[in-house]
Amino acid sequence: MTISITPSTHLARIYELLIDTYGEPENKPDYDPLGGLVGTILSQHTSDINSGRAYQQLVATLPTWEEVRDAPTHEVAEAIRSGGLANIKAPRIKNTLHTLTEWQQSQGGTKSLSDYLYDELTQRSPEEGWHYLRSIPGVGPKTAACVLMFNMGLAVMPIDTHVHRVSKRLGLIGSKVNADQSHDVFARITPPEWVYPLHVNLIRHGRKICHAQRPECGRCPLYSECLFARGDQGQPI
Template sequence: MTSSITPTAHLERVYKLLVAAYGEPRNEPDYDPLGGLVGTILSQHTSDINSERAYKQLIATFPTWEEVRDAPTDQVAEAIRSGGLANIKAPRIQDVLLTLTEQQRKQEGKKTLSAYLSDELGKRSTEEAWQYLRNLPGVGPKTAACVLMFNLNRPAMPVDTHVHRVSRRLGLIGAKVSADQAHLVYAKITPPEWVYPLHVNLITHGRQVCHAQRPACLDCTLYDECLYAGSITPQEMNTSN
C-alpha cells in the first residue's frame, strides 16, 4: 500500500459524485487497535447496538485484556451474550489475546497487550500491518482492514458486501475480483485520504440506492459512471485488477 496514488479519472468522478451526494465523512480514530479488534470480532453477524452492548459489558466485567485472556471462557461468553454467537466469539477473542501474549513472550517484552499490538502495528507498513493482523487466529481480511482504518486511520479499505457489489457494478474492480482480493486492489488504486470517505459512501450508496436486488439505477447519481447500467465501457474501467 503506497502513500501516494493517482486515481483513475473514473474513480475520481465516482468519488466526487459520492461526496456530492453523501458528503465527505471524517474518521475519528481512537488509536486503540486491540479494543477495535475485539469490537470488530463482536460485531460479526450482529447489529451495531448488540455488539456495542456486548463490548461495554465485556470491559465492565474484565477491565483489562489480560483479565479477559485469563478468565474461564464461559465467563467471557456470559459477558458478551448480548452480542450473539457468544460461545464462538469468546474463545476467538481469547485465542487472539493468547497469541499476542505468546508473541510478546518470545520477544521477552513486558508491555500490556494493548501497547504491544499498537507498537507491532505502528512499526509496519499498512499492508504489512494488514497481513500481521490476518495472521492472528480468526481474523479475516475485512476485520484486519476495519481495525487499521477505523481505529488507526490507516489507508486500508474494508470490503464488505455493499462495497464489493457496488465496486464491481461501477467497474472500479474487475467482475471476477472476490471481496478478499478487493482489499489489495483498493490499496493500489485509492489515494490514502480517500479510503475512509469512499468506504463509508460506497456502503451508504449500496444500502440506499444500489441494492443487491433491483438497484435504483434511474435515480442513481452514478448512472453515467456505471458499467452495470451500461453507461461506461470496459475501456474506462480500472485496468489494474
Template sequence: MRHTPPRAVEVHKALLAHFGPVDWRPSLPPVDELVSTILSQSTTDGNRDRAFERLKARFGSWEVVRDGEVAAIEEAIRVAGLARQKAPRIKAALQFITDRRGALTLDFLRRMPVEEARAWLMQMKGVGIKTASIILLFSLGMPAFPVDTHVHRTARRLGLIPPNTNAEKAHYLLEAALPPETYLDAHLNLIRLGREICRARKPDCPRCPLRAMCVYAREQGSGGARE
C-alpha cells in the same frame, strides 16, 4: 509514479458531492477495535456495540478477558450472536498479542509498513483481511482499504473491480485504484451507498447519484432489477 485510475477517483468525488465528507474521528484504541470487529461479524452494529459494552463492563480490562473463562465471555457477548465462535477467538487473539509482545498493545503496528502490519494481524485466528484493514484504517490511521459486503457489491456494480473479483483481492485492487488519503471517505461512502441505495435486492438505481457511470445500472436499464 503512482497511477490512479480516473474512474475510481470520479466515483469518489461523486459520492463526496452527494453525501458530503464523512464526519468521523478515531474513537477506539487498536485492541478495542480488534475485539469490536470480531464481535461485528454477522450481526448488526447495535448488537455489536451492546456486546462490546457488556464485555467491558463484565471484565473491566482486556487482560481479565484474556485470562477469563470462555463460558463467561460467551455469556457477556451473547447478544452479538455466534458467541461460541467469537468468545474463543477474542480470548485467543488477546493471548496471541500478549505472547508475542509481552503486553496487550497493537500500537507497535504504526511503525510497520501497511502490508507487514496487516500480515501480522492476520496471523490471529478469526482475523482476516477485512478485520485487519479495519484496525489499520480506523484505529491506527494507516492506509488500508477495508472491503465489507456493501463495498464489495457496489465496487463490482460500478465496474471498479472485475465482476468475479473475490473480497480479498478487492482490498488490493481498491487500494491501488484510489489515493490513500481518500480511503476513509471512500470506504464509508460506498457502505452508505450500499445500505441506502445500491442494496443487494432491488437497488434503487433511478435515485443513485452514480447511475450515469454505473455498469450495473446500464445493463439493467437503470430499472433497479433484482439481482
C-alpha cells in the same frame, strides 16, 4: 512515507459524486487497535447496537484484556451474550489475546497487550500491518482492514459486501475479483486520503440505492459512471 496515487478519471468522478451525495465523512480513530479488534469480532453477524452493548458489558465485567484472556471462557461468553454467537466469539477473543501474549513473550516483552499491539502496528507499513493482523488465527481480511482504518486511521480499505458489490457494478474492480483480491486493487488505485470517505460512502450507497436485489438505477447519482447500468458489467474502465 506517504504514498502518492493519481486516481483514474473514472474513480475521481465516482468519488466526487459520492461526496456530493453523501458528504465527506471524517475518520476519528481512537488508536486502540486491540479494543477495535475485539469490537470487530463482536460485531460479526450482529447489529452495531448489540455488539456495542456486548463490548460495554465485557469491559465492565473484565476491565483489562489480560483479565479477559485469563477468565474462564464461559464467563467471557456470559458477558458478551447480548452480541449473539457468544459461544463462538468468546473463544475467538480469548485465542486472539493468547496469540498476542505468546508473540510478545517470544520477544521477551512485558507491555500490556494493548500497548504491545499498538507498538507492533506502528512499526509496520499499513500493508505489513494488514498481513500481521491476518496472521492471528481467526482474523480475516475485513477485520484486519477495519482495525487499521477505523482504529489506527490508516489507508486500508475494508471490503464488505456493499463495497464489493457496488465497486463491481461501477467497474472499479473486475466482475471476477473476489473480496480478498479487491483489497489489493483498492490499494493500487485509491489515493490514501480517499480510502476512508470512499469506504463509508460506498456502503451508504449500497444501503440506500445500489441494493443487492433491485438496485434503484433510475434515481442513482452514479448512473453515468456505471457499467452495470449500461449492461456492460465486468471490465474495469
